[in-house]
Amino acid sequence: MFKIVKREEMAGGTVVLNEIEAPLIANKAKPGQFVILKATEEGERIPLTMAETDPEKGTLTVIYMVVGKSTAVFKSLKEGEGYQDVIGPLGKPTHIEKVGTVVCVGGGTGIAVLHPITRALKEAGNRVIAIIGARNKDLLILEDRMKQASHELKICTDDGSYGRKGFVTEVLKEVLENEKVDQAVAIGPVPMMKFVSKMTADYKVPTLVSLNPIMVDGTGMCGGCRVSVGGETKFACVDGPEFDGHQVDYDELMMRLQAYCEDEQKCYNDYCLLEQA
């Protein structure tokens, strides 16, 4: 068992943080890599990015949004309990380099994935401008940590309940208009990454995105995580999860993410009913 040593709820309980004992993985992991977790014997294998690792304590931290049955089961695990299986570190680490000025754009739980990359880019000597957004104030996560990890933090919410009113792309446009940006990183919902990439393409700013297709093994064995990048089929779990944002076929990714939607919705509803009963 992989024990949960710390558990926190954020964004009104829609987002959960787990710090988990997994010394071998914590020792090896680099920013941008992910783990696959399975809570119980009957559980599903769910990929989550490591938001943080502490090799000395031998722990890793994941932050996830509760969107379906499996993440709801994860949420039900208490401190001291644990996951039956944690596998990793998987995927390629982010290529961190000093390039000059970098803009890091995060939306929703994507902010959790973006955070370690932002920090590493700052540590590598880049000037880092971070833009984070959420639907409303209550759903915004990791504001303090993102502030520390960057030189400048800009916040927006769709409904204007906190920070600027509007989408991250609007703030990004201002930044791109006002200064020379050498690289962008965008992590969040697929439509957000799609529109950020469209915009940075106009300004010819190289852009990294982190993709989240449905996965099973995470080792390149099943091909379930395939994505089209630059007209070629890639396996996100081994070739990614990060790709050149200007080359990704986002529409295909969105369709593939819907593959089990109806089943999952039913399964989640049944689970919620059961929990309430």
Place this chain on the structure above:
Amino acid sequence: MAEKKKKRAIPRQPMPEQAPEVRRRNFKEVPEGYSPETAMEEATRCLQCKNPGCVDGCPVSVDIPGFIGLIQDGDFKGAIRNLWGKNSLPAVCGRVCPQEIQCEGKCVLAKKGEAVAIGHLERFAADYEREYGTGELPPKQPPTGKKAAVVGSGPAGLTVAGDLIVKGHEVTVLEAFHKPGGVLVYGIPEFRLPKDIVAQEVHFLERLGVKVETNMVVGRTVSLDELFEQGYDAIFVGVGAGLPRFLNIPGENLVGILSANEYLTRANLMKAYLYPQVDTPIPMGKNVVVLGGGNVAMDAARTAMRLGADSSKIVYRRSREEMPARVAEVHHAEEEGIEFHLLTNPTRFIGDEKGRLAGMECLKMELGEPDASGRRRPVPVEGSEYRLDCDLVIVAVGSGANPLLTQSTSEMELNQWGYVVADPKTGKTTKKGVWAGGDIVTGAATVILAMGAGRIAADSIHDYLTLGW
């Protein structure tokens, strides 16, 4: 002579099976196994040849007349111990070996009539032991103080682990998945190889002292060099051929097209056929098409039928004679209502407005001149395009070498297709202290060949650990 005649008069004992119309909708094992009486009757058919062809046909030279002779005498305990001498997974091999081209294909009786049912008898001996045996462990040599790591827990890795532990070495098996067994647990379905059997084989090794560590993706969680640093003296690499091939034709990323690896892993390892009692879903196709003609394709088509498909079709570009699947599986599939569309090649997939698969376009083929493999090459019949409606396609056209471990390992030579180069006589790779065998060396092959390679490597590893490289 008279006795031989009498033996000849006994027909091959049929294997009791679940009726096709029942089993096509359940996941229970299809053949039900021989009773002791039937097994003894079948064993009586064996002529106990002095120069038995059957043994030559078996890749690991099981002492076939020997173990069958013991079954003739009703000594089932002796029979399984005889089998273990050459084959550490007889319950598995008796079920999945392509006997018709191996042991049974070379049985003298096959020349004039029906071969002795060697596979069924092997399975019987193993099942009998599991049911009624004492669970007594084989003797172990005194500890040597040497440590071996086995990467991958498929038939190759399990064989190496079993052989080395009884020779007195410490053995740890490292497996990437959360359950050990390799293709035996994630690929071959429950209705052909019950997962309990694999679990018991692994448990048997654990009782012998083998440590099994799951969730260890070697190359990611730990590298081969780090394993040496941790004090392992020798490493066996048996990571299988886990890289799905696709056809690279238009539309292949539509929702509803899965590799056989993904489909079977969801069904078998994740037990998605029990969804929603388990959390992993699997697409339920109404009109399912499986591309390919091997065991993997048969397994996928039969799984789809069991998951409730209205129709489940095999689409294969060559003819029946060229299908690499075991004869028994093709026969079982046909009985269960799987349709065969042979000499047919898909050219593109067609989606609906939501990106979901709606059908595919196929081309009829005819057989031309033999190609390099000696099989007649299928060539397209011009203008023969037609549309086949389907909502789920499973691609089972073979697999390649998964590069995850090999690319993160230095000094280990690979061939042009990415398979590990290993000496066929010893299993040694070009990296010191590292052996390899099974599908990662030969490409996708069979359980028994992987086990044979494991045995050869284990002998060589033992020599190394006691004598040096």
